[in-house]
Amino acid sequence: MSYYQAFMIERPKNGLDIVQSRLKGAKTLNLELADYFKERATLEDNYVKGLQRLLNKSHVTDKSNLGTFANVWDAHILEIQSIIEMHMDFMMKLHEEVEVQLRTKVSSDPEWTNLKHQESNLSKLAREYEEKHTKVNKQRSKTEKRSGKKAEVFALELTHADWQSEWSKYLEKFQRADGSRLLNLKESFARFETIQADYYQRRAGDEMHNFCVKKSKNFEVIKNTPNGSASGSISGSTSGSINAQTSSPTASPNASQNALENVPQNTFESRIPVDSEIGSESKHFDGFSSNDDDSLSDVGFNSSLNQKNIQVEIKPSVTGDNEAETAREMSMVMTTLKSTPTIKQPNRRHHLSTPIINSDGINTIFGMNGMNTNLGRTNSLVQTSQAEITNHRRAVSDPEVQSRGLRASIIETVNVKSQGGEVIKILVTGEIRISYNYPVIRNNPNPIRIRITKFDTLEKATPNTLYLRAVPESSGLYDIDTGLLSISGIASVAVMKYQVHIDPTKKNLYVPLQIIPQWKCEPNLTSLAVNYRVNPECLLSSGDGGDGTLTDLSFLIPVDGDVETVQSKPTGIWSTEKQRMYWQLDDIDLSIPSERKRTLAQFETKRESNPTPIVVKFARKGQLLSGISLEIEKPMTNDTSNEYNIDEKGQTKFEGIVEFQEIIHQVVSGKFLALP
Structure with a gap:
């Protein structure tokens, strides 16, 4: 939930108090953490000064008395000096890269400074609204002139409109600043851990060097030989x-x-x-x-x-x-x-480069680049969209996937252009990813053979020959190179991309929703109604995979004409910068035929708008449009490439044969456009 959805409430003062309290608490936290790291650096400084005082004292007045221990004493002094250098470096980095960064975020960050400048104006608007709201409530309980009451109500509405405009802009900026603050905290702790790990690694390296020097001092070093040894x-x-x-x-x-x-x-x-x-x-x-x-x-x-x-x-x-x-x-x-x-x-250092999604991330995810016009059956595999990659990584990065075993995920992307509820163009592509994290079987170096069920439903299939090799004269049979695949560990590897075969007369079978937008554009007013309902003919509606729920459903609509005010039902998010309307809708059960649902919006514009396509996003977990899946092809009992024996029940028990621990199926929307 965005800050706009959470704090755009009826009483402005309540929302403003919550947000201001959050901002003050964030500043206090940054300063407290900065003080902590300052004290940590002070401890290092005191330790360094103590060691320096120790070295400055003359503990041995006559080194000749040391005799054969003179070299040992000199090595000890050099060790102390090395420790001093490491702790000084640790202290300086702790101060410059952690403490200073935390304080700078509070004192000179432009996002926080801009928020502080807007607080006074928002506080003033909130007070005016509360005062006028109180006056209107009092007049409702009295018998006064009707004209006077209308004037007070009109003044209240004007103040409320000003408040909503300023408050929405403030919340967008505050959400970006708050997200940036949390990222700064994450990076600060990551820098501290990096500095600390480098320090201990340096100590370990010195210890290993000293060990080699001591143990090899009586050995003769062999020169480099011309034969390449x-x-x-x-x-x-x-x-x-x-x-x-x-x-x-x-x-x-x-x-x-x-x-x-x-x-x-x-x-x-x-x-x-x-x-x-x-x-x-x-x-x-x-x-x-x-x-x-x-x-x-x-x-x-x-x-x-x-x-x-x-x-x-x-x-x-x-x-x-x-x-x-x-x-x-x-x-x-x-x-x-x-x-x-x-x-x-x-x-x-990987943590330092991790991006964070800003408040208007929906505009990045749902880019209006239009539909690829070459969506025919003869088209080659399309490039994976950003939304597909995001959903795919989200699926395979689930904690359940990151465990020991052979696991796979199959993600299909639906690219559609529809008009009036009828599909004009459609393309369904898929990607198969596999992770292999089994203990290595030394006596069984043979690859794992898998079968892609319902392989005939695919129009094209392109395997990654580095990991996957087709079995000659067999359809849908492939050998997985476990040696190379195991290098990736728990990370999944893309082993195949494919395109689903679609009968031109049965395009509607691959679309879970029928979406019909209706536009009415006037010189200063634009009205929009988006009608949608479950497509009972869709393959996802009749299947038994998953829980039958369409999730992450959303509409994104760009509106031109210089929009000034917006009204919507249900409540949506309007981006003033991008001039786009965004609706995040409830999940839909595809197994139950539903009545027609509708979203409504009205835009007051400076000039007449033009109807635009609607970008639709959704996800369906647990099922695929192609119906394919993966299974291990077990060898025949007369195949000597894998050892086998008979268990107590008389059944064949294969040695070294693995099974899929989990296979994730998911359908996501790619470029799904509903034309006006």
Whole structure:
């Protein structure tokens, strides 16, 4: 619920008091948190000063008395100096990046300053309204002249109109400022945690460095060899030879880099480069984006190089151009890496870039870009709209999805252009996403075979060949590369996009609502009635999936003509900047045929308006228009690719076979336009 819906009430003073109290409390909270971090920085400062005083004192008057412990004493002094530097850096960052930012938000933020300037005018209007409202109530209880009573009532209405105009603008600005304030708090705590984590990571790094120095001081460092051996270098090919040599923890830090530069070019020609192919192909597949920017760090590839310092020799080896064999070997390598315990550094700075939806976010979500005119059956798969991506991510980011197992989500998007309740053009596209977070099965590297049920209802299907491979001479059967898919962990990966086949004579089966807008445009007045009801013929109305409810139903209507005042039923949200009317409507049960419903609005304009299309948004969970789904294709009992045995009841029990823990089905609206 927006602030406009919550606080546009009959008595202005009550709403104003609530909002002002919220603003004052927010300022107080910012200052209190700033004081807390100031005291935290003061503690660090006192600790640094104490250590400095400790170093300034002459605790050892004659260092010659230390004898063989002189080096130990010097190392201890250097350690204290390093601790002082780390705490000073921690203190300065805490002051500049956290405390100062919290205080600046209160004192010099332009949004808050603008709100403060508007408070006096709003308080004045609220007092005037209360006074005139009191006078009108008194006159109603007395027998006075009719003309005098009308004058007071008219003055009250004028004041109320001024209040509504100013109050609506103030609430929009206040909601943006309040959202910005909460984001600032989130970023402040994220910065603090980042600073603190960097400090502890630095301490851990110093400890590891000291350990290496102490343990390797009696060892002889092996120089870089011309044959390409290097400390910590690992070949990515299964056919290359790896000869272990003597460990050297104190090897030159540039040894690894130099070794790789000296390796002949043909050494890597027959291999799958982990950094290049996986990273690039996952981002350039038919518009797919696997969101695996951190996939290598998730696998622990880099961290595994640092777990042991070993000497290896990489020799060139000629391999065949068997793509299937190469893909299988790559899958086994990724499976092995996935099972290796790794230490993953949290992506702490990700929180700082998280956007927040402002108060007029509905205008961003429902952009009026018009309908794609090439919505015929021969059209290729359309680009995923922003609304589809938002709804899809919302579905797959549910906490229930982010758990161990094989999970999938199928989201279909309905793009429609209708007029008079009849469908003119329609296009239904879908996307299948899968997340695989199972324990690695070392003895069963075979891919998982899935079947897409009712595959014949699809017009086109484009699989992501990086993760999904079609089974030859089989319709709707695909093999999932679990080795590559497991790299993404709990993150879902887009494995297929498709287009649903639609019979031109049965377009209405794919539209859950019949929407008929009626416009009446006059020189200074525009009236709008939007009639809508459930389409009983729709496939979503007759299905048994989900709870049969159409959710997130809303209408967005742009109105030109320089609108001055607006009246609507039910209450909607009018954007003065965008000149758009927005209705958020109740959920509708599609299984129950409903009577015609209506939304009404009247706009007073400076000039005559023109009828415009209505943007419709909705969502239907638990069902798909295509009727497809996913299921695991279990191997036959005579198939030796998977082990099986007989349980106590005499039934076949397959080893290493997984099942879908959950499959999310959802239909959302894309570009759904109801023409006048």
